[in-house]
Amino acid sequence: MLHLKNLAARTFAFAVCAFLLAAPAAAATDKNPVAGASPAQLDDATCLSCHQSGSARIEISDGDDERALAHVDPAKLDKSVHAKQQCVSCHTDIVDAKANHAKAAGVAKPDCISCHEQLWDDARKTGVDKTRPRLGIVVDNIVAYRNSFHARPDADNPDQPKALCHQCHATHEFAVPPQGGPARDQWRLTIPQTCGAQCHEDQLEEFEESAHGKLVMGKGDPRGAICTDCHTAHEVVGASSDPFKLKNVEACGGCHKDKLKSYRDTYHGQVHKLGFTYTAKCSNCHGSHGILGVNEPDSKIHPDNRLKTCQSCHNGKKDGLPLATEGFLSFGPHANSHDFEKYPQMWITTKFMVGLLIAVFTFFWLHCLLWYYREWQERKARKTETRIHAEAALGPYAGKHFVRFAWGWRVAHLLFALITMTLVLTGTTVMFANSSWAPVVAGALGGPKVLGLIHRIAAACFVGIFMIHFIYVMQKLLRDRNFRWFGPDSLVPNWKDFTDCWNMFKWFLGKGPRPQFDRWTYFEKFDYWAVFWGVNIIGWSGLMLAFPHVTAKYLPGWIFNVATLVHGEEAFLAAVFLFTVHFFNNHFRPDKLPPPDVVMFTGTQSIDEFRHEHPAQYQRLVESGEIEKYLVDAPSRQMHIGSVILGLTLITAGLVLLVLVTTGFFKI
Structure with missing residues (x-):
């Protein structure tokens, strides 16, 4: 007491x-109310005597309404980034300690933006900007804010922006904890309330019931996605804008990396990576604020709702997309090639295609290396007989040219070359959308829709020329009753081809003489029949993808995943084979240097070169006396020069495509 x-x-x-x-x-x-207390006399203690937590409620007029001022918690202020700042450092317009403060004339209200810009300017002028880099980060955030959706005029109050700094940051208590610590995790958990409670109530309500919201707001788990993960903090843009859509997929992929990778393997993801947003994105299938798990009855990807989700785009009206049918439901938007239990068709197909690529490239690249080595060694030893001018040995045939290809073959070859390069460029631009060059090519050619149109036209032309060639050859062969299907003039593989191949490897290793090739070599037959294989594999898979509504009517949806994989991998195989093995065999062997070999453009080759390349046919024609039927004068100089220019142009284009395909494969 x-x-x-x-x-x-x-x-x-x-x-x-x-x-x-x-x-x-x-x-x-x-x-004298104004002179009674200058800003220098107003210390923090004086301000906090009225404005600290626990003090009486203070209301000010805000238009026609009364607005309560937020109180300041000294404990939180001491821990904030503004702890060392005096109240009057920001509130420069306040000049007394009375209620209803008198304001200094011509002094602006506290403004975060102008204050921080001034601080950064002062820091750069005094040379302390290197030691205070965070001031520069704040100014960068200001620039982003000014271009953001939040900086636009508010619809209800056009004199103010939609959101001000203090609405998100609570300036008196602002302190973003460093990343990686528990304080940062706890701070993350407050962000949905910061965004939702003040402005976005409907979105917050939807978010609370979502998979992300239950994790963050229900379980207090900071690993769940929050507002700023998807919308960013300062450069908030409209959700309907292309910049947001492009970044939003990346934001989802920041957590769901495996799903992003598998999404990129689909046409939806490839187009999106090229910088276009008209194909399905994460939010189209999963929703945005109300994302639910696949087993939730209200989920957009629940089996009962999935067709409706697909039909939101594939509705038979939007962008000409045909109406999605039941077959679409088994399509795997995140199918991968390493999960046999979930995607057995993809696993098996991938193993087959990888095995095919390894087998083909291992055999033929080894074939090329050994061939190059052997011819180069013989050239060094001056034993090669390539392009010799043995007029005495050739007798009356010296100086003549041998007609090897009729004009129809040459025209078909040129068209095939041009169309194939077009297909490679347009197809691999989408296939390797992750590469640095693909978006540039796509933009230059008018976007994925134009690429698709060009690709389909080129494919139709390719198939058309192939069918014309096939019908022409077959009707000609069927009329010729003397034609031998396994004879020397036939492109059908025979036992001699296997023998020649074996003897070729023996010659590579110096274990035997070079094989005596007849009209068609085994590697030329491979080139020819590879087109038949490619047209069927690439063609049928391409048709399935070009007409998905027809495909899904008769086949399950997973066929789209398999068709996409087969179409791309087989096209990759064809492109790399053509621009490496085919180019080497016909243009870059030591015997062929300098390129190009123009026989496919002029239709003829010198008699001595023909005798060297196809000695068995030469001997057979000489013995039968038929060789003179195929002998003509050498092409004119103009014809030769034009053929060289055309050949070098096509070779250059092919090598450029090879570089693009290679860098695309390695995602450079």
């Missing part, structure tokens, strides 16, 4: 002293 009495007495004495000391100041203030 005595203690309480002493305490009361001391409190009373302190109050009396405070009153006596304050009276002169109050009198001076009454005479």
Whole structure:
């Protein structure tokens, strides 16, 4: 009791002293409100006497309404980034300590943006910007904010932006904890309320019921996605804009990396990676704020709802997309080639295609390397007989040219070359959308839709020429009753081809003489029949993808995954084979240097070259006396020069495509 009495007495004495000391100041203030207290006399303690937590409620007029001022918690202020700032450092317009403060004339209200820009300018002028880099980060955020959706005028109050700094940051208490610590995790959990409670109530309500919301707001798990993960913090843009759509997929992929990778393997993801947003994105299938798991009855990807989700785009109206049917349901938008249990068709197909690529490239690249080595060694030893001018040995045939290809073959070859390069360029641009060059090519050619149109036209032309060639050859062969299907003039593989191949490898290794080839070599027959294989594999898979509504009517949806894989891998095989093995065999062997070999453009080759390349046919024609039927004068100089220019042009284009395909394969 005595203690309480002493305490009361001391409190009373302190109050009396405070009153006596304050009276002169109050009198001076009454005479001159503005001069009564300058900003230098307003310290934090004076401000906090009214504005700290626990003080009486303070309301100010805000138009026609009264708005309560937020109180300041000194404990939180001391931990914030503004802890060392004085109140009047920001509130420069306040000049007294009275209620309803008098404001200095011509002084702006506190403004985060102008303050931080001034701080950064001062830091750069004084040379301390290197030691205070965060000031520069804030200015970068200001630039992003000014271009953001939040900086636009508010519809209800056009004089103000949609969101101000203090609405998100609570300026008196602002302190973003460093990344990687528990404080940062706890801070993340507050962001949905910051965004939702003030402005986005409907989205917050939907988010709370979502898979992300249940994780963040239900379980308090900071690993769940929050507003700023998808919308960013300062450069918030409209969700319907292309920049947002492009970045939003990347934002989802930041957590769901395996799903992003598999999405990129689909046409939807490839077009999106090229910088176009008209194909399905994460939000089209999963929703945005109300994302639910696949087993949730209300989920957009629940089996009962999936067809409706597909039909939101594939509705028979939008962009000419045909109506999605039941077959679409088994399409795997995230199918991969390593999960046999879930995607057995993809696993098996991938193993087959990888095996095919390894087998073909291993055999033929080894074939090329050994051939190059052998011819180069013989050239060094001066044993090669390529392009010799042995007029004495050739007798009356010296100086003549041998007609190897009729004009129809040459025209078909040129068209095939041009169309194939077009198909490779347009197809691999989409296939390797992750590469640095693909978006540039896509933009230059008018976008994926134009690429698709060009690709389909070129494919139709390719198939058309192939069918014309096939019908022409077959009707000609069927009319010729003397034609031997396995004879020397036939392109059908025979036992001699296997023998020649074996003897060729023996020659590579110096274990035997070079084989005596007849009209067609085994590697030329492979080139020829590879077109038949490619047209069927690439053609049928391409048709399935070009007409999905027809495909899905008769086949399950997973066929789209398999067709996409087969179409792309076989096209990759064809392109790399043509621009490496085919180019080497016909243009880059030591015997062929310098390129190009123009026989496919002029239709003829010198008799000595023909005798070297196809000695068995040469001998057979000489013995039968038929060789003179195939001998002509050498092409004119103009014809030769034109053929060289054309050949070099096509070779250059092919090598450029090879570089693009290779860099695309390695995602460079």
